[in-house]
Amino acid sequence: MTDSRPVLTMTGISKSFPGVRALHDVNFRLFPGEVHALMGENGAGKSTLIKVLTGVYDTDEGAITLHGEPVSFTGPMQATAAGVSTVYQEVNLCTNLSVAENIFIGREPRLLGAVRWGEVRRRARALLARLDLDLDVSAPLGSYSLAIQQMVAIARAIDIQARVLILDEPTSSLDAGEVAQLFRIMRQLRDEGIAILFVTHFLDQVYEIADRITVLRNGGLVGEYPTAELPQLSLVEKMIGKELDVLEGIEEHSRRDLAELEEGTPLVAVSNLGRAGAVAPFSLTIHAGEVVGLAGLLGSGRTEVARLFFGADRADGGQVAIDGTSSSLRTPAQAIDQGVGFCSENRRAEGIVPELSVRENIILAMQAARGWLRPIPRRRQDELVDKYVKALNIRPADPEVPVRNLSGGNQQKVLLARWLITEPRLLILDEPTRGIDIGAKTEIQRLVTQLSDGGMAVLFISAELEEVLRLSHKVAVMRDRQMVAQLANDEGLDAERIMQTIASGSHREEVDR
Amino acid sequence: MTTGSLTVPRRTRFRLPRRQVPVLATLALLLVMYGIGVSQYTAFSNVQVIFNVFIDNGFLLVVAVGMTFVILTGGIDLSVGSVVAMTAMVSADLLQKGLPAALVLVIALLIGPTLGLLMGCAIHFFDIQPFIVTLAGMFFARGMCTFISGSSIPITDGFWTRMSQERIGDPRGNFVSISVLIAFAVVLVAAYVLAYTRLGRNVYAIGGNPQSALLMGLPLGRTRIAVYTISGLCSAIGGILLSFYTLSGAPLIAVGMELDVIAAVVIGGTVLTGGSGYVFGTVLGVLVLGVIQTLITFDGSLNSWWTKIVIGGLLFAFILLQRLIGIRYK
Structure with missing residues (x-):
């Protein structure tokens, strides 16, 4: 033709x-x-x-x-x-x-x-x-x-x-x-x-x-x-x-068994959560200590899912249960109250305040959670900040430097520290390793593992399949703004299978049409 | 998803004719107010009552027509009251100095559009908020009034007095002034321009969505400059009509008039964010203001400030109505 x-x-x-x-x-x-x-x-x-x-x-x-x-x-x-x-x-x-x-x-x-x-x-x-x-x-x-x-x-x-x-x-x-x-x-x-x-x-x-x-x-x-x-x-x-074949060389990581993790009441269980024009209704459970990876191409609806979990966008419908009791995540304030932390993908625009110091950036979320009328004593601030600067290996280790002078990886760690300090029960990380060097990347990955070992639930979003595979207990695959599959990260799961899922979708769509 | 699936596109929801709703509401309000007047005061049914509303508010109507253009694009023009006063002042001053009436008319009618053109250019080329540009224009024009004279200047010119006193009436003694006819002419021309010319359609398009209008290749800048020029011209005509009405130019006349004008346009159903409204609605809006005044005058016991209170309430109600319609149609 x-x-x-x-x-x-x-x-x-x-x-x-x-x-x-x-x-x-x-x-x-x-x-x-x-x-x-x-x-x-x-x-x-x-x-x-x-x-x-x-x-x-x-x-x-x-x-x-x-x-x-x-x-x-x-x-x-x-x-x-x-x-x-x-x-x-x-x-x-x-x-x-x-x-x-x-x-x-x-x-x-x-x-x-x-x-x-x-x-x-x-x-x-x-x-x-x-x-x-x-x-x-x-x-x-x-x-x-x-x-x-x-x-x-x-x-x-x-x-x-x-x-x-x-x-x-x-x-x-x-x-x-x-x-x-x-x-x-x-x-x-x-x-x-x-x-x-x-x-x-x-x-x-x-x-x-x-x-x-x-x-x-x-x-x-x-x-x-x-x-x-x-x-x-x-x-x-x-x-x-x-x-x-390049994607297949995956570092094995000792993960706790998914079945063991998924015993008991999920920390957060959403069903049919969705938002017209952003992401089709999906259901997902996250247990304490579990890392759920969210894979999919850019623009497939990954960030949209994260935003629904944090209440940054309001869902059109669906139910949310936290610790088994019906709840809601309609605004970020509500989500923070329920113990949800969200490290945005866009750290410059939505995350760090470049003119403020490392210390000020780190205590921001905690201060917000306490309310502005109850300032955190300076001594307490210094203690907390010191602890996380050390734990995350933030460099330079001087809490009074303006954040804009830090490298991308260190800025990302500051952002992480901000949420960690509030001791969230569910931490959402949207592309936490994008645009940072390999050293910082490994450190952040190690940290995610440590946090989940310590009982924190993590929703981990990344375009890099290796990373998702290395960290997650369970991988949810996004495609065309739908959650098309949820795959247990066991022996059978590799990058190729995730790719195939991304490429071919599941049967669900045929049913929809 | 096959080729054969042929859905007949339909309008998603049944909707009232959105753009007419506010105008119809204003019309209903006007009829109710008139009904109240007629039922309370026997003299109210006299046709001359309505004619008087037009005579007293002819200049306001003309200025409101210009403001309708501006608001339809989503803009605002705060300078109109001062431009009206300045036009009247310039006319009175030049007539006092002995210039022929025809020449004075031409000069007076040029000042307003020139100022409007300059403000339009400032708004477009420097991308400054219309609010602040026309606020500056308002102070400038008001300042010019007192610069011309600190006190009122009477007009004794023959042409002006004739225009002021000429009555056009029916055999039963009901009459209107020439100003009313001029105002009607302005209304008709404006309605035609808005409905049938490219300029008019571009005004609506820009008010609806300036980005889209630009991408559709419509002359955004030219149209925006044009509406402020038109508003300036209407203010100038309004100023002349006011000087016919009062036979003088006074530096502090028409203070705050821009707010009455905006109120009339909004009550007449033009949406403040632009893109929707009619000149006919503006006529109704001016009539609503006029009938409120008349009602309060007929009552006799009420303070004239009640006019302002009622206008305030109505304005709020109409903005609310627009908002409610806006939500429904999103």
Whole structure:
């Protein structure tokens, strides 16, 4: 079904931002009448590539051709005018205006300067009929679901005689039925000869709709593959960038038996906890002294799970039981009261206060738990801080240094100390070892083991499967914002099996659909 | 997920015509208040009562129309009261100095839009809050009033007096002033601009979601500058109408008027965050304020400050209504 000549080519594209090489020598082709999936983990360079293509960013190097002619767009408007339209993840329309107006605003048919509303509505109906949509075009856009709004955005995009349609994560907030509807429209447009560039995190969707796949990793091109020739497992490998055999060398760690741990009442048991648009309802139990690993690709819903446990996001439904009694985790304050600590993945934005000293950063959570009217005596502060600076081997060992002067690994340890000092019963660690050097990494891993041996429950989130395997008693696998499996970490479990689970999912989805 | 699954898209929930709800509420309120007036005071049913509301509030209506444009984009213009006063002062001063009426009109009508244009540019190009820019404009214009003269300047010009005293009426003796006709003309033009021109539609789009509007390629800056210029022009026209009404220019007239205007626009159903509202609603909002005043005047025993108290209560009720509708439609 593809034409032999690409409608769009990008060759040797490089783009750097201060301190970051976002794209390096990337090639990309798009043929008329194909759906081409652009895949990669967060930060792989997908958005940058699209922004370069649509002229939001200039390229440092490389060339773009459209219909064989070199082009260089100065902005999305110019790209749109040339037939390259983009529909973004968040619908960029005005919900207060009518459906018809959203499609035509800025280029309404007019007579002597007056908008011809009848004509606007007639043309909008015709365009939507082409997409097999039967909408009340005079109704405000906001009265329709997000999926419909997304399709109205597509209608607006293709009305400008688009030859290339870029869909940037259009399905991230849609449910299964709505995705099906979107795909129907995508197929139809593809059959009309429009080239569609489709960005998504959802592997299933790629295999359902895409004809070809281009994989990016760390700003570089991994390759371009026909979908039929790239099994899901290989795709995951290419996105993560590790061969399976490399992942298999796992250090054995003496773990207490899971069955033994799971005797008795779980410390925290959640059932059907979920939040629309963030993570599908899941059930999970965590026992005292247990480390539960949360594995999955970036963007698969791992952090969302953690945030529900900490009350940072409010769950739509489901039950929480702590020590066997029904409870709730609706706000962080409530969670802290129940003994939950949360080390955020984003330590700069959500964790440390760079201007404050190590001591001040460490006592922050404890002070908050006591209430601001009951200051912790300085002597007690010094004792506690000394203890944890020693225990975690924080360097420099001077508690009065501003935290911003510490290395990433040491900042992470300060953050850990902050929560440890409150003696949580469940500690949530979201990517605690990301971006820190190998020495600090090992220390943090050792600490997690020690803490769990001491009876603390840990929810451990990491993109590195080795790490998850080394530390966890049980591994919950996230995929497409669902918890697809919970695997006991015994002899049979290795990185390959987790990868397969990530790649293929479980039967649960088939049931859902 | 197969190709064949063809769900007919439907509106997710049944909804009242959202954008009309506040206007309908205002209309209902107005009818109730009028009903109370008619049932309590026999003279209230006289058509001239309604006409008088328009005569007394014509200038307010014009200024409120300009404010409607600004609020529809999600902005605010605090300078209108001072610009009204400044326009009246400049007119009175220039007429006193003997300039011909036509020339005075042109000059007076240019000052407001110029100030509006400058404020719009400051808001857009320097990305400053409209609140603070127009607050500065308000102080500036008020200062200019006292700079022109510390005391009231009477107007004796023939054209002005004619405009002030001309009555257009029916055979039964009911009448309106020319100002009312001018105000109606402004309302009609504004309603047309908002409903049928690109400028008007862009105003709604920007008020709905400025980021989206920009990404859809709409001229964000030009439109924002335009609405403050329009508001300036409406204030200037309002100032002229006020000088017809009072036949003078006074440095401290129309102090706090911007707040009455904002109240009228909001009670008229325009949402303060922008994107939703009608000029027709603003007309109703001004009428509500006018009828409250009339009711209190008819009563005779109530302090005129009751007007403010009632307006305060209504304003709160309408903001609450908007909020409730907003939640329902999220």
